[in-house]
Amino acid sequence: MNDPTxxxxxxxxxxxxxxxxxxLRWGPRHGYGIAQMIRASSGGALQVETGSLYPALHRLxxxxxxxxxxxxxxxxQRVRVYTLTAAGRKQLATESSKWExxxxxxxxxxxxxxxxxx
Amino acid sequence: xxxxxxxDRDARDRDLDDELRAHFAMAVADRIARGESPHDxxxxxxxxxxxxxxxxxxxxxMWGGAWIERLAQDARYAVxxxxxxxxxxxxxxxxxxxGIGVTTAMFTVVRSVLLRPLPxxxxxxxxxxxxxxxxLLEVFGDAMPDHxxxxxxxxxxxxxxxxxxxxYPGTLLGAGEPARLPxxxxxxSFFATLGVRPRSGNVFASTADQPGADNVAIxxxxxxxxxxxxxxxxxxxxITLDGYRKRVIGVMPEGFxxxxxxxxxxxxxxNRDPKNTRMETVIARMSPSATVAQADAExxxxxxxxxxxxxxxxxxxxxxxxxxxxxxxxxxxxxPLVMFSLAVxxxxxxxxxxxxxLTLMRATTRRHELAIRTSIGASRGRxxxxxxxxxxxxxxxxxxxxxxxxxxGVRFLLAVLPPGLLPxxxxxxxxxxxxxxxxxAIFAAAALSGIVPAVVxxxxxxxxxxxxxxxxxARAPLRKLFVxxxxxxxxxxxxxxxxMIRSFERVRGIDLGFTPRSLATATLxxxxxxxxxxxxxxxxxxxxxxxxxxxxxVWSASVVNWMPLDSxxxxxxxxxxxxxxxxxxxxxxxxxxxxxxxxxMGMHVREGRGFLPSDVAGAEPVVVISESMxxxxxxxxxxxxxxxxxxxxxGARDWMRIVGIVDDVVHxxxxxxxxxxxxxxxxxxxxxxxxxxxxxVVRTNGDPSAVIGxxxxxxxxxxxxxxxxxxxxxxxxxxxxxAEPRFRSFVLIAFSIMALVMAGVxxxxxxxxxxxxxxxxxxxxxxxxxxxxxxxxxxxTTTAAATVPGLVVGIAAALGAARLLTRFLFEVPPTDPFxxxxxxxxxxxxxxxAAIGPARRAARVDPTIAMK
Numbered sequence: 001m002n003d004p005t006x007x008x009x010x011x012x013x014x015x016x017x018x019x020x021x022x023x024l025r026w027g028p029r030h031g032y033g034i035a036q037m038i039r040a041s042s043g044g045a046l047q048v049e050t051g052s053l054y055p056a057l058h059r060l061x062x063x064x065x066x067x068x069x070x071x072x073x074x075x076x077q078r079v080r081v082y083t084l085t086a087a088g089r090k091q092l093a094t095e096s097s098k099w100e101x102x103x104x105x106x107x108x109x110x111x112x113x114x115x116x117x118x
Numbered sequence: 119x120x121x122x123x124x125x126d127r128d129a130r131d132r133d134l135d136d137e138l139r140a141h142f143a144m145a146v147a148d149r150i151a152r153g154e155s156p157h158d159x160x161x162x163x164x165x166x167x168x169x170x171x172x173x174x175x176x177x178x179x180m181w182g183g184a185w186i187e188r189l190a191q192d193a194r195y196a197v198x199x200x201x202x203x204x205x206x207x208x209x210x211x212x213x214x215x216x217g218i219g220v221t222t223a224m225f226t227v228v229r230s231v232l233l234r235p236l237p238x239x240x241x242x243x244x245x246x247x248x249x250x251x252x253x254l255l256e257v258f259g260d261a262m263p264d265h266x267x268x269x270x271x272x273x274x275x276x277x278x279x280x281x282x283x284x285x286y287p288g289t290l291l292g293a294g295e296p297a298r299l300p301x302x303x304x305x306x307s308f309f310a311t312l313g314v315r316p317r318s319g320n321v322f323a324s325t326a327d328q329p330g331a332d333n334v335a336i337x338x339x340x341x342x343x344x345x346x347x348x349x350x351x352x353x354x355x356x357i358t359l360d361g362y363r364k365r366v367i368g369v370m371p372e373g374f375x376x377x378x379x380x381x382x383x384x385x386x387x388x389n390r391d392p393k394n395t396r397m398e399t400v401i402a403r404m405s406p407s408a409t410v411a412q413a414d415a416e417x418x419x420x421x422x423x424x425x426x427x428x429x430x431x432x433x434x435x436x437x438x439x440x441x442x443x444x445x446x447x448x449x450x451x452x453x454p455l456v457m458f459s460l461a462v463x464x465x466x467x468x469x470x471x472x473x474x475x476l477t478l479m480r481a482t483t484r485r486h487e488l489a490i491r492t493s494i495g496a497s498r499g500r501x502x503x504x505x506x507x508x509x510x511x512x513x514x515x516x517x518x519x520x521x522x523x524x525x526x527g528v529r530f531l532l533a534v535l536p537p538g539l540l541p542x543x544x545x546x547x548x549x550x551x552x553x554x555x556x557x558x559a560i561f562a563a564a565a566l567s568g569i570v571p572a573v574v575x576x577x578x579x580x581x582x583x584x585x586x587x588x589x590x591x592a593r594a595p596l597r598k599l600f601v602x603x604x605x606x607x608x609x610x611x612x613x614x615x616x617x618m619i620r621s622f623e624r625v626r627g628i629d630l631g632f633t634p635r636s637l638a639t640a641t642l643x644x645x646x647x648x649x650x651x652x653x654x655x656x657x658x659x660x661x662x663x664x665x666x667x668x669x670x671x672v673w674s675a676s677v678v679n680w681m682p683l684d685s686x687x688x689x690x691x692x693x694x695x696x697x698x699x700x701x702x703x704x705x706x707x708x709x710x711x712x713x714x715x716x717x718x719m720g721m722h723v724r725e726g727r728g729f730l731p732s733d734v735a736g737a738e739p740v741v742v743i744s745e746s747m748x749x750x751x752x753x754x755x756x757x758x759x760x761x762x763x764x765x766x767x768x769g770a771r772d773w774m775r776i777v778g779i780v781d782d783v784v785h786x787x788x789x790x791x792x793x794x795x796x797x798x799x800x801x802x803x804x805x806x807x808x809x810x811x812x813x814x815v816v817r818t819n820g821d822p823s824a825v826i827g828x829x830x831x832x833x834x835x836x837x838x839x840x841x842x843x844x845x846x847x848x849x850x851x852x853x854x855x856x857a858e859p860r861f862r863s864f865v866l867i868a869f870s871i872m873a874l875v876m877a878g879v880x881x882x883x884x885x886x887x888x889x890x891x892x893x894x895x896x897x898x899x900x901x902x903x904x905x906x907x908x909x910x911x912x913x914x915t916t917t918a919a920a921t922v923p924g925l926v927v928g929i930a931a932a933l934g935a936a937r938l939l940t941r942f943l944f945e946v947p948p949t950d951p952f953x954x955x956x957x958x959x960x961x962x963x964x965x966x967x968a969a970i971g972p973a974r975r976a977a978r979v980d981p982t983i984a985m986k
Contacts, residue, residue, distance in 0.1 A: 031137060032144040050141065051173045054134075058180040070133075073140070075147070080137045 016048065016056050017065075018099065021084060021092040024066060028083040030073075031057055057082060065091050130181065134174055142167055192507035199508060206480050207512065209879060210473045214516025214563050216872050217469025219523030222548070222556040224462040226528050228455050229555075230546040232448055237373060239313025240403075244443035245413070247280075247400045249421050251436045260439065260446055261397040266424055270400070271307075276408035276416050281311040282386060282398040285378045289645050289841045291358040293345040296841035298643065301359065302380035303387075309336075311403050312376065318349035319368030326385035335364035336383040339372040359384060361647020401443055413440050454862060457938055461614065461869045464607045465876075466559065471607075472876045473567035475600040477509055479887045481575030488575055501576040509568030510560075517560035524548055524556065535861065570596065597884050598920050604880045605924025605965075606931060608873040609957055613932035615870040616953030617939055618863035621946045625856050631783030631792060632682065633720030636673075637815055637848035638822035639681060640666075640829045642840060644810045655809045656801060658836055663712060665832035666816050671825050673817045676718040677800060679710045681813040682783045683851045688808065692796065694751065695761040695773060706747055707785060707795040708764075710803045716742075716780055718817045726758045726778035733799040739774040740799065747794035748779045762796070774798070788855060789944050815848070822847040862942055874964055881920060882968035888916055889972040897981040906977035913973040921965040925958055932957070 023029065023037050034057075035048050060066045065088035073079045084092070142163060149159035167173075200207040235241050247270070248260035262270065262282070271280040281304060288301035306322040309315070316336060325331045337345075337352060346352035349369045356365055364384060377399065386398070404413060421438050481488070488501060525548050532546060574596060642662075644655045659677050666675035680688060689705045713729045716722075724745055733740050741762060748757040757776050765772040782792040803809055814833075818825045829845050853860070889896075896909050936948035946953070 030140070030144075032141040035141075036148075050138070050167050051169075051176055054138065054173055054177040055180050058177050062180060073144075075143075077140050077143060078136055079140045079144075080133070 016052060017060060018092070018095045019046070019048075020053075020056055020060060021065060021088055021095065024082060024084040024088070025092065028069075028081045030071075030079045030081050032079075034082070060088070064088075127181075131174075131178075134177060138170060138173060142170075188503075189507065192504050193511055195504065196508040196511040200511065203480065206476055207515075210476050210512045211516045211519060213469045213472045213476075213876055213879070214513050214560075214567070215519035215523055216876070217466040218513075218517045218520030218556055218559045218563060219527055220462045220869070220872070221466045221559050222521060222524035222552055223527035223531065224459055225555045226524065226548050226552040227531065227546055228459055229551065231451060232455060236444055236447070237314075238376075241444065242442070243403045243406070244312070245277075245402050245404055245410075245440050246443055246446045247277075247402050247417060247440050249417070249424075249436055249438045250397060260399060260441065262400045264396040264398055267305075267398055267400050269424065270417075270420055271305075273420050274402065274416065276405055276413040277402035278405045279307055279311040280400060280402040281305045281308040282400050283308060283377055284386060284396070284398050285380060287643070287843065288360045288382070289643055290382070291839065291841075292363075293341075293355070293357050296839055298841045298843040299341070299381040300379060302377055302383045303385070304383050305386050308383070308401075311401060313403075314370070314374055316368035317371040319353045319366070321368060322385050327387050329387065332385040332387055333362070333364050334367045334385065335359065336368040336370060337366055338370055338375065338379075338381050341381040342369045357382075358647075361645045410440060453938075453941060457614075457942075458865055458869075460935070460938075461611060461866060464611055465869050465872050466563065467566075468604050468607050468873050468876045468880075470563050470566035471600045471604045472880045473509070473512065473563070474571055475597055475604075475880050476883055477505070477567060477571040478574060478597055478600070479883055481505065481571050482887070482891075484575070492576075498576045502572045505572035505575055506564070506568045509572070510564040513560045513564035513567070516563070517556055520559070521548075521553060521556045524552065534864070597887070598923075601877075601880050601884050601920045602924035602927065604873075604877040605921055605961060606928035608870070608877040609925060609928030609961055610932045610935050611866065611870040611873045612957035612960055613929075613936060613953050614939060615863065615866040616956045617936060617943055617946060617948065617950055618859070618866050620950055620953050621943045622856070622859050622863045624945045625789060625859055628784065628788045630682070630788060630852075631721060631781045634848040634852050636818045636820060636822055637719070638818060638826050638829065638845070639813050639815050639848055639851060640833060640845045641681070641811070641813045641843040642833065643843060644812070644840075646806070646810065648837075648839070649806075649810065652804055652806045652809055655806065655812070656803075658840075659712075659800065659809070659812055659814075661836045662814060662833055665835055666814055666829065669816070669825055669828045669832060671819050673819055674714050674718045675814065675816040676715040677712045677812050677814050678715055679800070679808055679812055680707075681815065681851075682719075682785050683788075683848075683855050684786070684813070689793065690764070692762050692764050693768075695763070697751070697760075700751065704750070705793075706744075707793050708798070708808070709795055710798050710800040710808050712800050715797075715815070718815055719783070720817075721781045721783060724779045724781065726776070728778055728780070729797075729799045734801045737802075739771070739802050740777045741774045742778040742780055742797040743776055744782045744792070744795040744797075745779055746782045746792065747796060750794060786855075788852075822849075859942065859944070874960065877961070878964040878968050881917070881965050882971065884920055885913065885917060885969050885972040886975075889913065889976045892976075893979055896976050896979040900979060901981035909976045909979070910973045913969055913976050917965050917969040921962065925961060928961075929954060929958070 019038055020034060023034050023041075026037075029037065031050075031053055035050075035053055038046050038048050057066070057068075061068050061082070064085060066082045067085050069081050069083065071079055071081045145163040145166065146156075146159050149162060150156055154162065236244070238244060246260045247262065249262050249266060249270075250260075264282075267280075267282045271282075274280055283302055283304040285300060285302045287298055290297045290299050304322075306324050306326045309321040315321070317339065319336070321336065322334060323331065326334055335357060342349055342352045346355065352366050352369055354365065354367075356363055358364070359382060364382075370383070402413075404410070417438055417440060421436075425436075491501060492498075528546060528548055644658065649655045649658065663675050663677060666672060688708050690708055691700065691702075691705055693700055711729065713731050713733065716728045723742070725748075726742070728742060729740070743757060751757065752760070757779060760776045761773040762776065763772045763774060780797070782795070784790065784792050785795075798808075800809060814829075816822075816825060816829070826845055826847065830842060833840055833842060899909065900906070932954065933949065936953075940948050
């Protein structure tokens with residue numbers, strides 16, 4: 001069970017799209033796999049609800065940032081696997097630089113102000 | 119982008135299903151692999167996954183085009199839900215059908231009559247130009263003397279074309295059965311001014327108004343169809359109109375019925391005699407470069423120039439004006455149509471308020487369903503959408519039924535419409551624009567009656583609804599507001615109808631001065647070509663009177679030249695031998711009657727005697743005067759025996775002796791004050807002009823309808839070629855003269871009844887619901903020893919609380935609205951307490967009736983059942 005004191009982080013729509021694209025950078029993955037990977041790489045802090053994940057995946061597919069293929073899993077189950085497209089990669093690059101800038105700014109805001117800045 | 123087809127969507131739906139299933143299966147498998155028991159794994163995975171329907175729904179929304187599917191789905195669901203509550207559905211549909219139906223029907227009429235352009239070329243350039251003595255306005259409408267028109271047509275610079283016309287009834291021979299038809303005498307420029315062409319043949323040549331060239335006629339499409347079959351058969355045919363032979367040279371297109379639906383157009387001869395005071399309507403097409411102000415200035419300059427010319431008669435004060443042709447055509451009907459439009463607007467509003475109320479109540483009873491839908495993940499917007507879709511389905515169904523009602527309603531309206539009350543009725547029909555208006559009404563109705571209930575219903579907290587449903591006492595202020603609105607609006611209509619009924623009763627109660635019951639009339643015109651002398655008409659009239667008297671069931675037969683209810687009459691002046699001169703403007707009616715006319719009509723001879731069979735051509739000329747004339751000229755009595763004359767320079771034989779005084783009778787519109795009258799025995803009349811239009815009046819022993827059928831053969835036995843203008847009972851003639859107020863009352867009453875029924879349904883709904891919601895409370899009260907009567911009183915209070923505010927607001931609104939009706943009210947003030955009291959009483963009675971059922975149910979609540 002998750003640590004109940006660790007409240008789930010609410011994700012903005014754009015953020016989820018970015019995280020999904022980011023996840024797909026390491027190779028094609030199905031929806032469940034993406035959810036698991038996000039949870040694992042955030043140390044359980046990020047839990048993507050199916051009600052957000054699938055709309056996001058279908059939205060990204062519609063924007064042609066990811067492509068979807070049906071594959072047969074080892075269990076014999078039909079699964080839909082999402083792959084990052086070239087357009088998706090480009091979008092990810094833009095988003096990444098935006099995110100880096102944003103996190104630098106946020107990080108700056110978190111630091112106590114220096115005397116000279118006051 | 120291409121929208122995926124429904125088949126694609128089905129495949130995508132299955133794919134999505136598979137995708138989510140796989141996700142779920144993998145989650146369960148992972149948990150089992152981590153060592154959870156299959157049971158726990160399933161439960162945990164389910165919790166984690168959430169509501170699969172919701173996930174599908176939000177994912178599908180990403181596909182685009184989902185709104186169509188959702189709409190279809192909502193509509194399907196709405197239909198299913200509505201079928202489960204047929205009473206609600208049918209009541210709402212019927213209510214909205216009525217509202218939309220009357221709105222569409224009225225819109226159709228208003229548009230055809232008031233809004234659609236006249237069927238002429240560039241109709242906005244057409245004006246009516248008038249210059250006439252003030253006192254003639256009532257008789258001729260906007261008009262101009264014949265000789266002035268010719269001068270004006272030559273002088274006008276601001277008008278590119280001018281035309282004059284007159285209409286009158288004429289006798290048609292030579293085309294089947296003799297007939298009395300409306301004729302329009304028009305100047306040769308008439309058709310060119312309007313910019314219309316005949317459908318076959320030609321218009322009048324510019325010389326057609328000259329003697330010798332005027333033996334031509336153009337006929338209407340309906341006359342061509344009825345009398346000749348085809349245009350080709352009509353063109354070139356010779357017909358006889360009022361004794362003049364005319365060759366048909368053209369047939370006008372279907373629907374061209376200007377002015378006043380004539381069957382035949384003939385050239386209007388120019389009469390240069392300046393003494394002639396024949397009046398004509400003058401229409402003119404304004405030059406595109408000219409303005410109304412310029413035209414006005416030109417007309418005033420022309421008129422002041424004309425008025426400086428010497429004339430052999432006294433100049434009277436005359437008015438001058440230029441008005442758009444459309445205003446002249448629809449002027450009289452605009453106000454009633456606006457009034458009716460307001461009334462239908464009110465009906466539609468009430469229908470919407472009613473549906474809103476029903477929807478609101480139903481939303482409350484559906485609280486449970488809505489709460490479940492909210493708790494399984496339906497968003498509030500989704501619920502509002504769903505509820506609005508339901509209202510829309512109702513409104514659409516109501517609209518379809520309403521459109522059918524509108525079709526039927528317009529037909530019905532045209533059938534019951536008194537002829538001549540509305541212009542352009544031939545152009546009234548439900549068309550695509552009207553259907554568009556109905557569609558608009560549907561949207562308006564759905565929005566008006568759906569939004570508030572949908573928002574209110576979706577606002578509820580599901581926990582409350584699911585938890586202690588039925589325990590809360592809903593005060594429902596919105597529902598009471600809707601009922602108040604319905605009551606108030608209904609009151610406005612009821613007051614309007616009440617005022618109309620009161621006014622109509624007054625009109626019916628008018629003392630006509632004669633007894634119309636059991637009277638039958640036949641009106642004939644004696645064309646000059648066949649009856650050249652007064653004697654010939656007098657002989658024919660006596661012969662016809664003899665035949666009519668012989669009909670079984672006829673008690674007495676008499677004749678008069680212009681009967682009391684006729685809109686036309688002969689009036690004029692006279693002088694008296696002794697006493698002060700008769701005032702200049704004192705005019706009297708000059709009826710000519712047979713000896714037993716007063717007895718036949720049921721008029722009382724107050725003093726002296728009526729006419730006798732001995733009052734013939736050679737005997738002393740005698741007259742009988744009406745009471746008001748006697749009072750005006752001989753206020754101290756002594757009228758009997760006095761001598762009067764119509765002649766300017768009377769000779770010895772021109773004096774007529776007053777031998778009697780009779781009751782005043784109304785003439786034309788019963789609402790007008792009776793004009794003084796001076797009766798002469800028809801046998802002593804010398805001028806043909808006084809006798810070539812005669813109405814034979816017979817008093818029957820009972821029902822005149824039996825006699826009416828035998829009057830035509832009696833007349834044709836004397837002259838088989840004699841056209842008969844009309845045969846009718848006097849009651850029917852009377853009904854025709856009051857057809858307009860009757861029609862207005864009828865329409866307003868019909869609307870009021872609709873409003874009343876809807877308001878009643880609304881009140882019933884609110885009360886029935888209030889009772890069902892408070893069943894538990896009533897049960898407790900009864901269990902604690904409350905008298906059932908107290909419960910009934912409680913319902914009474916609730917009824918009053920829902921009704922009285924509406925009544926108060928309604929009375930205030932009605933006081934304002936009634937002022938619009940002032941013009942149509944006869945001897946009834948717009949604040950008539952009986953109309954207001956009656957309307958309030960009717961609504962209170964409706965509220966009482968609506969309350970009976972719920973009150974009885976409340977009093978019969980079984981405490982043991984209610985409190986379980």
